[in-house]
Amino acid sequence: MNGKGAMTVHSINKEAIYSYLEEINDPEVPVLSIIDLGIVRDVKMNNEELEVIITPTYTGCPAMDMITATIKIQLATLGFKKIKITQVLSPAWTTEWMSDEGKRKLKEYGIAPPNPTQQVCDQKLFAAAEAVQCPHCDSYHTHRISEFGSTACKALYQCDDCKEPFDYFKCH
């Protein structure tokens, strides 16, 4: 089994399951695995049924259905016959759960990773946009073009130094 440790339905090795889940990517941001994103909350074995508990990122994110299907297929190919995917909404997913590895991969891919602060909760109007570092030239001289971007999780920015527009994975 790819040298990742043998598993049977009777003796599940959580670490091994996680390493298989790590091979599943977010279809909309394909450099991130679902582990990097921090949406896998737990893996359990209940009477021969493998349960994977996940938390959706954004309420309307269409990628969730595809991720659920992919997890089922991936685990089925490992020989698990009964697989249950449970979506848990609370506590609500936050970008704080994204791994450092995930943030590094995002930047390499050209998407600015989420800032650690939770500015989304701030209701102030016309507030100065958060300082976001350009993923291309590392400059902080950037400005927000739109709070909404190509997918629910992103905002659109432009760098004032290298002039490149870029996506920012907004903190949530």
Add this chain to the structure above:
Amino acid sequence: MNESLIRYALHLADNSLILGQRNSEWCGHGPVLEQDIAITNISLDLIGQARNFYQYAAQLINNFQKLESSKVSPPAGGGDLEGASEDSLAYSRKEEEFKNCLLVEQTKGDWAQTILRQFFFSQYQYLLFQQLQNSKDGQLAAIAEKSLKEVTYHLRWSSEWVIRLGDGTDESHKRMIKAIDELWKYTGELFEPASYELRAANEGFGVDVSKLKEPWQIKVSDIFSEATLIPPSGGWAALMQTGGKEGKHTEHLGSIFTELQYMQKTYPGCEW
């Protein structure tokens, strides 16, 4: 408790679905690309909320039917509930079974009208979900907690646009006044509880919407004064249109269904 919980969940779902569907009409037609993307992103969030509430309602309905199948008929207003699912609840129920408020079904109008409606609704939803997070019902609380993050974006974005248009050019100001005249009469319904909302509030799983009226008015007044706008004559005491939450809708809901439910009505049970 079960029946009013089902109705309450459907009401919350219908509000989000219908507004999400209305806003999606802007897809490809927004005034500028970034705002086209913004309003359709908001649609996506609203339809996501609707899915969560419908999935929960479907689960409750199916459990309810299992329990009651031998003795009682299914709760009215739930449509053909044999094996309810999020899809059957969105696509197979009739107009009079929908429990959305009248505000969300009104036409999208011009950009001013869409912005004002979004602001009115997001301000309401923000206050509602803040309370609903404390619901005795764990799933309603979880959906509210999750959705509140996105509603915060919607509220900030729509508030900024109300100010930008109200305190903008003569033309944008004029259009905002027209939008207020058009939509004001549908705001009262938000705070007039339907029978199932009253029961929901009494039983601790819903929110007493009448208590949201004052904080809503204060917030709206603040934004209006920054936007150099004023409530229409009659103000807070103006005559209000109601009935949507009890299934009495304006003619506009029907026209939404001609698109929303077309496929399932023409090819019942069809799947992608």
